[in-house]
Amino acid sequence: MILEGIVTTLSPSGAVNIAPMGPRVEADLRRFQLRPFPTSQTYRNLKAHGEGVLHVSDDVLLLARAALGPVEPLPPLQPASHVRGRVLCDACRYYEFRVQSIDESEERVRIEAEVVHAQRLRDFFGFNRAKHAVVEAAILATRTEFLPLDDIEAEYRKFAVVVEKTGGAQEREAFALLRQHVERVRRRAGDVSPPREDVSLPREDE
């Protein structure tokens, strides 16, 4: 099972990185596998210091912001208790982890991690079509470099209906952010060399 979660790591200088990640997890979540791109900050941070925190969250606004780039200002954070890392205070649950192994033999790095501490903070909302439309929209927003923009925009038109009909303020704000990003990409699609800000925001894993 792939869990669409959020991973926080610290750089050697202590900067907090917040990244949407889809680890492969077992039901008990005692260990999991991350597959970040080797260009990602999460990968660089975990290679330098093999500890971090995986979060289960239904906060799609944070997820959308993190998918589009560095999250500024940072959301409320607290120090992890068993690893050098930071916990998102608004997460539903979190899993402090230690890297067991890093396999760099393929294009996508494979990081095996062991959970050393787990805690629940609050309940996950449950199934909500708007929240999930934002998750799918965030994934597409990070693929504007290699997916046809027409296809992405067609999906976004469907998402817009679902967000309006089944979501709340958080889902609408998150979707608006993602839609603005895609609109910026569209406006610049005619340029020979699109500005780096629009092409350098890959999601850190698939």
Next chain:
Amino acid sequence: MILEGIVTTLSPSGAVNIAPMGPRVEADLRRFQLRPFPTSQTYRNLKAHGEGVLHVSDDVLLLARAALGPVEPLPPLQPASHVRGRVLCDACRYYEFRVQSIDESEERVRIEAEVVHAQRLRDFFGFNRAKHAVVEAAILATRTEFLPLDDIEAEYRKFAVVVEKTGGAQEREAFALLRQHVERVRRRAGDVSPPREDVSLPREDE
């Protein structure tokens, strides 16, 4: 916010009805609004006896089965503690409720309900694209009467990729059930009067 949940009600004779429902909820879930179709068993049961149980669940196999018709055999159930009703033992959380008012002035009935007892049983998995693809597939499966089959099948082809890539055994089984249903509808689409079994399985709300 619309929560895609599961509602159990009892008929006057004590038969358990399990129905996917998308109530409009507030964040604290102390009250919510159901909008069942007047032809639904949930509506009939709640009109006869205004009590039931709303569940937050990530069990998409149960959700798919309930979307396609009566669930047989019944999943594990336990008596509710504060109302005449049944609790799904495998739910994540549940909300025993009492109907406050029923408004039948429009096509879709509006039922206002007050939660009289809430309990957590286990954690919701979190965001998983396969689970959500099944939720969307279940909604489409109940709309085969009035949505173009070509469109539904096109969506199902996309769902199939996501289920295979991000889901587990439960998600694959749930999606297979829904796909078989759509395939049955397709095979019979040429008939002037499709067999009732394929057109009488509406989801009980939108």
